[in-house]
Amino acid sequence: MTVNKESGRIRRHNRIRRRIIGTKDKPRISVHRSINNISVQLIDDIEGTTLCAASSMDKSFREKHKSGGNVKAAEVLGEMIAKAAQSKGIKKAVFDRGGNLYHGRIKALADSARKAGLEF
Helix, strand or coil: CCCCHHHHHHHHHHHHHCCCCCCCCCCEEEEEECCCCEEEEEEECCCCEEEEEEECCCHHHHHHCCCCCCHHHHHHHHHHHHHHHHHCCCCECEEECCCCCCCCHHHHHHHHHHHCCCEC
């Protein structure tokens, strides 16, 4: 039984992570969502390395967008991570929502990454 929302999210995250493994050819898209910001990484779990990353705290993002924690910011980050992945030669990935519900900002990020050409 969950005590609060955060402990429920952590339980969901651990359950999901048992099944999801990223490789160099098909990395894991890890999403971290806070109230004010969103960050996303492509991770190779076998090597334990981050292949590329995008965040609403990046200087290039902040120059164009005021807020980093809304649906519009998530859409922009989805496009940014897809472009970064394509520049590294990555076409397919595995989506790790981090225990968050697939709704709102998480869904917007995933949809925009798919539209930009990343397959998962």
